[in-house]
Structures are given as structure tokens and as C-alpha cells.
Amino acid sequence: xxxxxxxxxxxxxxxxxxxxxxxxxxxxxxxxxxxxxxxxxxxxxxxxxxxxxxxxxxxxxxxxxxxxxxxxxxxxxxxxxxxxxxxxxxxxxxxxxxxxxxxxxxxxxxxxxxxxxxxxxxxxxxxxxxxxxxxxxxxxxxxxxxxxxxxxxxxxxxxxxxxxxxxxxxxxxxxxxxxxxxxxxxxxxxxxxxxxxxxxxxxxxxxxxxxxxxxxxxxxxxxxxxxxxxxxxxxxxxxxxxxxxxxxxxxxxxxxxxxxxxxxxxxxxxxxxxxxxxxxxxxxxxxxxxxxxxxxxxxxxxxxxxxxxxxxxxxxxxxxxxxxxx
Amino acid sequence: xxxxxxxxxxxxxxxxxxxxxxxxxxxxxxxxxxxxxxxxxxxxxxxxxxxxxxxxxxxxxxxxxxxxxxxxxxxxxxxxxxxxxxxxxxxxxxxxxxxxxxxxxxxxxxxxxxxxxxxxxxxxxxxxxxxxxxxxxxxxxxxxxxxxxxxxxxxxxxxxxxxxxxxxxxxxxxxxxxxxxxxxxxxxxxxxxxxxxxxxxxxxxxxxxxxxxxxxxxxxxxxxxxxxxxxxxxxxxxxxxxxxxxxxxxxxxxxxxxxxxxxxxxxxxxxxxxxxxxxxxxxxxxxxxxxxxxxxxxxxxxxxxxxxxxxxxxxxxxxxxxxxxxxxxxxxxxxxxxxxxxxxxxxxxxxxxxxxxxxxxxxxxxxxxxxxxxxxxxxxxxxxxxxxxxxxxxxxxxxxxxxxxxxxxxxxxxxxxxxxxxxxxxxxxxxxxxx
Numbered sequence: 001x002x003x004x005x006x007x008x009x010x011x012x013x014x015x016x017x018x019x020x021x022x023x024x025x026x027x028x029x030x031x032x033x034x035x036x037x038x039x040x041x042x043x044x045x046x047x048x049x050x051x052x053x054x055x056x057x058x059x060x061x062x063x064x065x066x067x068x069x070x071x072x073x074x075x076x077x078x079x080x081x082x083x084x085x086x087x088x089x090x091x092x093x094x095x096x097x098x099x100x101x102x103x104x105x106x107x108x109x110x111x112x113x114x115x116x117x118x119x120x121x122x123x124x125x126x127x128x129x130x131x132x133x134x135x136x137x138x139x140x141x142x143x144x145x146x147x148x149x150x151x152x153x154x155x156x157x158x159x160x161x162x163x164x165x166x167x168x169x170x171x172x173x174x175x176x177x178x179x180x181x182x183x184x185x186x187x188x189x190x191x192x193x194x195x196x197x198x199x200x201x202x203x204x205x206x207x208x209x210x211x212x213x214x215x216x217x218x219x220x221x222x223x224x225x226x227x228x229x230x231x232x233x234x235x236x237x238x239x240x241x242x243x244x245x246x247x248x249x250x251x252x253x254x255x256x257x258x259x260x261x262x263x264x265x266x267x268x269x270x271x272x273x274x275x276x277x278x279x280x281x282x283x284x285x286x287x288x289x290x291x292x293x294x295x296x297x298x299x300x301x302x303x304x305x306x307x308x309x310x311x312x313x314x315x316x317x318x319x320x321x322x323x324x325x326x
Numbered sequence: 327x328x329x330x331x332x333x334x335x336x337x338x339x340x341x342x343x344x345x346x347x348x349x350x351x352x353x354x355x356x357x358x359x360x361x362x363x364x365x366x367x368x369x370x371x372x373x374x375x376x377x378x379x380x381x382x383x384x385x386x387x388x389x390x391x392x393x394x395x396x397x398x399x400x401x402x403x404x405x406x407x408x409x410x411x412x413x414x415x416x417x418x419x420x421x422x423x424x425x426x427x428x429x430x431x432x433x434x435x436x437x438x439x440x441x442x443x444x445x446x447x448x449x450x451x452x453x454x455x456x457x458x459x460x461x462x463x464x465x466x467x468x469x470x471x472x473x474x475x476x477x478x479x480x481x482x483x484x485x486x487x488x489x490x491x492x493x494x495x496x497x498x499x500x501x502x503x504x505x506x507x508x509x510x511x512x513x514x515x516x517x518x519x520x521x522x523x524x525x526x527x528x529x530x531x532x533x534x535x536x537x538x539x540x541x542x543x544x545x546x547x548x549x550x551x552x553x554x555x556x557x558x559x560x561x562x563x564x565x566x567x568x569x570x571x572x573x574x575x576x577x578x579x580x581x582x583x584x585x586x587x588x589x590x591x592x593x594x595x596x597x598x599x600x601x602x603x604x605x606x607x608x609x610x611x612x613x614x615x616x617x618x619x620x621x622x623x624x625x626x627x628x629x630x631x632x633x634x635x636x637x638x639x640x641x642x643x644x645x646x647x648x649x650x651x652x653x654x655x656x657x658x659x660x661x662x663x664x665x666x667x668x669x670x671x672x673x674x675x676x677x678x679x680x681x682x683x684x685x686x687x688x689x690x691x692x693x694x695x696x697x698x699x700x701x702x703x704x705x706x707x708x709x710x711x712x713x714x715x716x717x718x719x720x721x722x723x724x725x726x727x728x729x730x731x732x733x734x735x736x737x738x739x740x741x742x743x744x745x746x747x748x749x750x751x752x753x754x755x756x757x758x759x760x761x
Contacts, residue, residue: 101649101652101653102653102654102657103649103652103653121654123653123654123655123656123657124537124538124539124608124654124655124656125608125610125654125655125656125658126654128608128654128655129652129653129654133652143654144538144539144654144656145538145539145540146537146538146539146608147538179538180538181538184536184537184538207534207535208535209530209531209532209534209535209536210532210535210536211532211536
């Protein structure tokens with residue numbers, strides 16, 4: 001079971017429900033169960049008819065306040081593959097344009113009694129607010145620079161499938177850690193399963209209070225089994241921010257090129273990639289790249305998360321049985 | 327003279343019998359009875375004649391000088407939906423306060439004698455407890471031109487502050503120190519170096535790094551504290567540092583005081599009780615400016631309060647509308663309420679565990695702020711006006727179990743169990759609260 005996140009902020013709180021707001025809410029057992037369920041679903045997707053009846057009659061609302069391709073499409077498809085009804089609301093073109101607050105939008109959508117609300121929002125704490133004001137299970141699909149827990153889970157899944165293990169792996173996370181919710185979620189997930197992490201990037205983009213090894217020396221990626229490349233957000237690098245003097249200098253010093261990799265090293269990226277900035281096109285398209293596998297993993301992991309929240313129980317066995325019935 | 331205003335209230339005729347009377351500034355700690363005639367303390371002794379007055383049996387309770395809060399946001403004018411002079415001063419009465427000072431960062435800013443005069447008139451109609459007002463240092467708190475400080479002081483402004491924002495220009499601050507000297511008032515400074523704090527929602531520390539929230543580093547406060555103390559020292563003027571939060575800031579304050587600078591400081595209950603660990607909840611009710619900092623900062627603030635480097639507890643009571651706080655952490659405004667919980671929070675978290683003597687807490691909540699701002703010191707003495715608080719140190723209560731008197735409920739203590747409650751408050755000679 002995904003651990004209870006109690007709504008203890010506003011006494012008297014509503015009844016506790018299960019949410020996936022942060023990797024910090026998960027135990028190692030939770031992670032292993034979710035990855036196991038995802039593997040079961042991956043097998044079911046090999047079949048000719050890919051739809052399972054598992055979540056028939058359930059409603060999954062996708063509420064996206066930021067642009068997204070991978071996350072929003074995979075959540076929608078995950079829900080559909082499990083036969084849930086889906087409703088996707090994007091901030092642009094909705095009442096958000098008319099100035100409606102997140103709390104009010106969430107209450108409005110809550111009136112349809114959704115079973116799950118998946119939310120992406122540019123501000124940390126938005127999913128927590130939705131959890132406070134609605135009765136739905138809430139899944140954080142990215143809030144500000146805070147958390148992106150399903151990304152961390154799909155990355156663990158990808159690592160497990162590609163390298164056959166998690167414990168004892170060494171991953172170098174390279175780039176703009178400061179502004180990265182992916183990096184924060186990964187660090188917690190890696191700690192749960194025993195993966196060693198090294199953060200590499202320009203000094204101002206490495207928060208000094210994170211509990212991880214950190215260095216600005218790109219040579220440090222040499223020892224890693226996997227190089228995990230973070231997206232450089234161009235808007236953060238514009239004149240005046242001065243995190244780095246220029247994107248050109250960033251690429252020269254920290255860009256992941258074929259020359260900087262050693263044979264056998266694998267490369268990951270959460271997408272969307274800026275080719276020629278943080279990652280060389282030759283790397284992104286090479287056999288060392290796991291980027292496409294990450295996208296595929298996103299679908300089955302999100303199916304597993306929806307299943308776990310709504311059905312729960314000893315997931316691996318039940319999911320397999322359900323898949324057989326289907 | 328700094329002016330305090332209160333609505334017309336009948337002077338109390340009451341006897342408080344058998345309380346532990348604790349007035350640290352008077353060196354008083356004894357089991358006594360006190361008689362108040364028409365709002366003035368007239369008798370203090372082991373037994374006093376009741377003179378037909380109502381008797382409050384206070385066996386087992388503590389009677390102390392009522393509290394003075396030098397840092398309150400009454401949101402009037404402009405945001406009367408969040409607080410009014412009436413509601414804010416009722417909250418103060420319930421919290422045991424006999425005087426509060428309101429900050430000028432309202433809409434419009436209190437930067438002219440006309441605005442101050444209107445507030446004074448409103449306080450004479452509505453204020454449950456004596457209320458004073460600080461006026462802005464710069465017009466519109468824009469940090470460009472000085473306000474007409476002489477006229478504002480003549481109109482009763484207690485002190486000057488651009489609280490909410492720093493005076494960014496050192497040159498302008500210097501002119502403010504020079505000019506304010508003719509008024510005899512103090513500058514109360516919000517210390518924040520804006521290019522270091524910009525965009526920060528919380529303290530820049532481990533919690534911020536892990537949560538991905540932009541942080542305000544401690545040096546954003548300390549760098550400005552250092553600058554402000556240096557300018558005050560150069561001009562030979564007194565200075566008061568608002569809501570200190572960082573260890574380095576109180577170290578600088580201690581060094582300046584040792585060097586003879588007339589510098590004072592204040593700390594809030596939330597900075598004395600919480601650390602930035604609390605923001606991991608992403609509860610907008612622990613979002614304030616300056617932000618909650620680390621455990622070493624909290625410990626340093628407590629040490630400074632204990633040894634007198636910091637002379638005042640100030641609530642920085644900052645009411646916010648529920649619909650504005652009901653937002654994602656990063657979108658929520660800074661500020662928490664505090665008038666109704668300050669004593670109980672500090673008694674529960676500092677006095678009960680033995681971290682701070684009760685007498686010291688009472689001094690820092692009453693005589694300390696009165697001294698810094700040149701106000702009459704509340705005292706338990708014959709001939710003094712009744713500015714008294716009667717405290718029940720045994721009673722436990724849950725914050726929020728009764729509606730707040732404040733119009734806003736953005737308390738960082740919502741749902742907390744606290745020990746210590748106010749049984750009665752007398753302010754300006756009148757009984758303004760009784761539980």
C-alpha cells in the first residue's frame with residue numbers, strides 16, 4: 001500500500017486517503033510492489049487486445065497547469081488501458097484563464113466525484129492543496145521544483161529492466177539540479193533502493209544542502225554506471241540570472257558528448273531534451289541511450305500507480321489474475 | 327510623545343485575590359491581592375479591602391503586567407476583510423496585551439499625518455486596547471523619499487518603519503537616521519538584502535533544497551543587519567531590528583550593543599519555536615518572512631532572548647484572507663497570526679521545558695518592548711493604571727477550538743495543544759477580556 005498521507009494540516013481533517021504526493025511517502029516495499037505490478041502490466045500490453053477491465057467505472061481526472069507531452073499522454077493512456085473514464089483539463093482555455101483559484105477549480109472537478117486527480121502545477125504544494133479540498137486520491141505529476149514521483153518510479157523501472165538490478169548501481173545526475181523536481185525525486189528513490197548518486201553541475205545549480213555527493217567536475221561521471229542528464233531550462237539561463245555565464249559555456253563544460261562517455265555507460269534523460277545543449281544528438285540516439293525505454297516505462301508504471309491507489313492489496317498476484325481474466 | 331489610542335471604556339472596579347503577582351521589572355514575586363479602583367491600582371497586599379468591588383478569586387493563577395506587542399499588522403486601511411482595528415485589538419485583549427503597535431504597510435501606506443489622523447480617530451472609536459501606529463520611513467514605502475517625519479511624530483507616530491520591505495538604499499537610510507533625530511523616535515528596520523532574498527519562499531537550507539523551494543539565505547538578513555547597524559552607529563542614532571531570524575543577525579546585534587550602539591531587537595514566537603523542518607508539510611500557515619530557519623538559528627534566538635541581547639517578543643501578527651492562504655505553498659502570501667497564541671506558545675515550548683524562566687518571558691513580552699518604544703511600562707504597583715494579565719498556567723487548550731477574535735485564522739498553531747491561558751486582561755484601566 002502507498003503509505004497514508006494524513007491530512008493533518010487542517011484540523012479537523014477529512015478522512016485520510018491514499019495519495020502519491022512525494023517519493024518521501026513511499027517505502028522500499030511500496031516501490032518493489034509498484035515495479036512488480038508494472039511488470040505484470042507490461043506483459044499484458046504484449047497481448048493483441050491491450051485493454052484491461054480493471055478500473056472500469058472509475059474516473060481519472062488529469063489536471064495540467066503546465067505543458068507536458070509524456071506525463072499527460074501516459075497518464076491518460078494508462079487510465080484508458082485500465083478502462084477508467086478520463087477527463088483532461090488544461091489550464092489554458094479553462095476557468096483558470098478567468099482567474100479561478102486552484103482550490104476552486106479542484107472543488108469544481110471534485111464535484112464529479114473523481115476517483116483520482118492527477119495534477120501537474122508550476123508551484124510546490126499544489127497537489128497537497130488538491131488533497132485537502134477534494135475527496136479524490138491525488139497523484140502528483142510534477143509540482144514546481146518539488147517532486148515528480150512517477151518519473152522516479154519509471155526511471156527505477158527502466159534501470160531494473162536495462163541493467164537487471166538496482167542495488168549497488170551508481171548514477172551520475174548531471175545538470176541543473178537546483179531547478180529539477182526530477183533530481184529531487186530520484187535522490188529519494190535511489191536512497192530507498194540502494195543506488196549511489198553523484199550530482200554533477202555548475203556550482204550555482206547544485207544546492208549545497210542536498211544529502212548527496214556533489215561536484216562540478218564533469219570527470220566524475222566516469223565512475224558511474226549510468227549518466228542521468230537533466231534538462232537545461234533555457235528560460236532560467238537568460239541574461240541576468242547568471243547561474244552560468246552562457247549556455248555555450250555550459251555545453252562546453254558539462255554537455256554529455258560521446259567523448260565524455262566510456263563504453264558500456266548508459267544514458268537517461270527525463271525529456272524533453274535540448275539536443276546540442278545538455279546532451280549531444282549522437283548520445284541521445286545511440287544504443288547507450290535508454291530514453292525511449294523511459295517513455296515506455298512511463299505507461300506501465302502509471303498504470304501500476306493508478307491500480308495500486310484504487311485497488312490496492314497484494315498487487316502482483318491480483319494484477320496477474322485480473323490480467324488473465326481480461 | 328508617542329500616542330496610544332483606545333475607545334472610551336469604564337475604569338475597572340475589581341479585586342484580584344490571592345494571585346502569584348509576578349512583575350520582574352518591579353522585582354516582585356509574591357502571593358498578593360490587588361484592588362483596582364476606576365482603572366487604577368490602589369492597593370496591593372496580602373489582604374486588601376474589597377470596597378464592595380467584584381472579587382476575582384485568583385488562587386493558583388499568575389498576575390503580571392500585561393503584554394506589549396510592538397509589531398502587529400491591523401490591515402486597516404485597505405484590507406478590512408482580513409483585520410480591523412476592532413477585531414485586531416479584541417484578539418490582542420484575548421492574548422493578554424494592554425498595548426499594541428501597528429505597522430504602516432497598509433493600503434494606503436501610513437505616510438502622512440492625514441492617514442495617521444484617520445487611524446487615530448478610528449482607534450478612539452474601536453480599539454479595545456491602547457493602540458499606537460508606526461509611520462513609514464519613505465513615502466509609499468517606495469524607498470525613494472522620506473516622509474514628513476516631524477509632522478508625523480507630532481501627530482503621535484510611535485516610531486518609523488518600512489516593515490514588509492527593507493530600505494534598500496544605504497544613502498537614504500542615512501538621511502532617515504539624520505532626520506528622525508529631531509523627533510526622538512526610533513527607526514524600526516526590516517533587514518533583508520533584496521538581491522540575496524529575491525524569489526525565496528523559505529529559508530535556504532536543507533528543507534528548501536529537498537523540497538525544491540527557492541530559499542532566502544541567512545546572509546540576506548545578516549548582510550542588511552550589518553549595514554543597518556553600521557549606519558546607525560555612524561549617525562549615533564538608536565535602531566530597532568524587526569523580527570530577527572538568523573544566528574548571524576543576533577551575533578551582529580550583540581557586537582553592536584557591546585560597542586555602545588543603541589540597538590534593540592525583537593523575535594517572534596514562531597521563530598523561537600519552529601525550524602524550517604516545519605515547511606516540509608507545505609502548509610501555507612508556516613510560510614512567513616523572514617522564514618523559519620535552522621535549529622542553530624532557533625537556539626541562538628532563544629539564547630539572545632534569555633540574555634537580553636534581544637529585548638522584545640513581537641508577534642508580527644499578519645492576518646491573511648483564507649482564500650489567499652488556501653493556495654499552493656509557493657503562491658500563498660507570507661505571514662501568520664499570533665496575538666491570541668503568543669504567550670501560550672512560548673510558555674508551552676520554552677518555559678515548561680525549562681528553556682526560559684517565566685519571569686524573563688514576562689519581561690520580554692511587556693517591559694522590554696515598552697522600553698524600546700518609549701511607552702509607559704505596564705506594572706503591578708499602587709498608583710499605576712491597570713494594565714494587567716491574569717494567567718492560568720495549568721489550563722490546556724487546543725488552538726482553534728474556539729473561533730479566533732482575529733478576522734483571520736492563518737495560525738501556525740492551528741490544532742496544537744498548548745498550556746497556559748489568559749483568564750483576564752486589563753488594558754488602559756478597563757477589563758477588556760475575561761475567560
